[in-house]
Amino acid sequence: LAKTTQPISMDSYEGQEVNITCSHNNIATNDYITWYQQFPSQGPRFIIQGYKTKVTNEVASLFIPADRKSSTLSLPRVSLSDTAVYYCLVGDPGFQKLVFGTGTRLLVSP
Amino acid sequence: GAVVSQHPSWVICKSGTSVKIECRSLDFQATTMFWYRQFPKQSLMLMATSNEGSKATYEQGVEKDKFLINHASLTLSTLTVTSAHPEDSSFYICSAPGTSGYNEQFFGPGTRLTVL
Numbered sequence: 001l002a003k004t005t006q007p008i009s010m011d012s013y014e015g016q017e018v019n020i021t022c023s024h025n026n027i028a029t030n031d032y033i034t035w036y037q038q039f040p041s042q043g044p045r046f047i048i049q050g051y052k053t054k055v056t057n058e059v060a061s062l063f064i065p066a067d068r069k070s071s072t073l074s075l076p077r078v079s080l081s082d083t084a085v086y087y088c089l090v091g092d093p094g095f096q097k098l099v100f101g102t103g104t105r106l107l108v109s110p
Numbered sequence: 111g112a113v114v115s116q117h118p119s120w121v122i123c124k125s126g127t128s129v130k131i132e133c134r135s136l137d138f139q140a141t142t143m144f145w146y147r148q149f150p151k152q153s154l155m156l157m158a159t160s161n162e163g164s165k166a167t168y169e170q171g172v173e174k175d176k177f178l179i180n181h182a183s184l185t186l187s188t189l190t191v192t193s194a195h196p197e198d199s200s201f202y203i204c205s206a207p208g209t210s211g212y213n214e215q216f217f218g219p220g221t222r223l224t225v226l
Contacts, residue, residue: 034214043114043203043217044154087153096142096207098215100154 004088009105018075020104022088025069030094033064033071036087038103044087048073075106083108112138114206116218123194124226131189131221133160133204139184140206144215145177148201160187160204194225 005023012018024033032051036044048055050062050071061074075082085103113136123129133143141162146154158179159167166179176198178190191198201222205215 036215038154041201041220041222043205043220044215045217046214049214096215097144097156097159098205099156100146102153 004090004101006086006088006101006104008102009107011107011109012078013109014079015077018078018082018106018108020073020075020086020088020106021070022073023070024088024090027068027090028092030092031090032093033062033068034089034091035060035062035073036089036100038085038087040084044100047086078106078108080108080110082106112136112206112208112216114204114216114218116202116204116221118221119219120222120224122224122226125195126193128190128192129194129223131191131202131204131223133187133189133206133218135185135206135216138206138209140187141184142207143181143187144205145179145187145189146203146205148203148220150201154203157189160189162187191223194223196225199223199225 034049035047037047038044048060048062050064052064055062063072085105087100087103115134117132143160145157147157148154156169157172160179160181162181168174181187201220203220205217208214
């Protein structure tokens with residue numbers, strides 16, 4: 001499974017756009033990129049998944065450059081409730097076992 | 111969407127006792143479930159893969175005799191922490207894969223285990 005590298009923490013303010021970048025230099029051809037969100041004392045929650053270019057849903061956007069060696073999770077206009085840890089994972093969709101990296105601890109302040 | 115529940119949500123036990131944690135998929139079937147452990151301020155660590163009708167697969171370094179896993183049905187997996195010690199105190203989380211084709215896992219709310 002490809003190893004990922006993310007910033008340990010990020011700070012933002014309400015209403016700002018937050019971009020969290022994840023490096024995955026050894027991503028394999030069949031690997032997808034998936035992001036999870038975890039609030040304290042809760043299980044992680046799926047946010048978004050993509051293979052290349054851009055994916056957008058009601059929660060976030062995921063930008064993946066052509067070489068796929070990195071990806072950026074974009075959270076538009078964050079609120080206090082977006083304070084959480086965000087995990088970037090890469091893997092083959094058919095391979096269900098997930099290996100979590102350190103994640104990025106996002107703190108949103110008023 | 112798919113829902114995974116865990117019971118209990120928290121448990122306190124004495125050192126040397128055993129504790130069972132249940133993980134249920136409420137509205138879908140799961141032939142495979144996963145168990146994770148998470149210490150404070152740390153990431154999730156995969157402990158084992160629970161397989162319905164067969165033995166669990168444990169990750170390297172996880173004692174299979176200490177962390178007993180039983181996947182008795184398509185909706186229930188249990189993790190039993192045997193002879194618990196204070197160092198086993200942690201947040202235990204289970205997950206089950208979705209069926210949408212994405213590599214999406216549905217996680218339970220977690221169980222906080224405190225061993226005195």
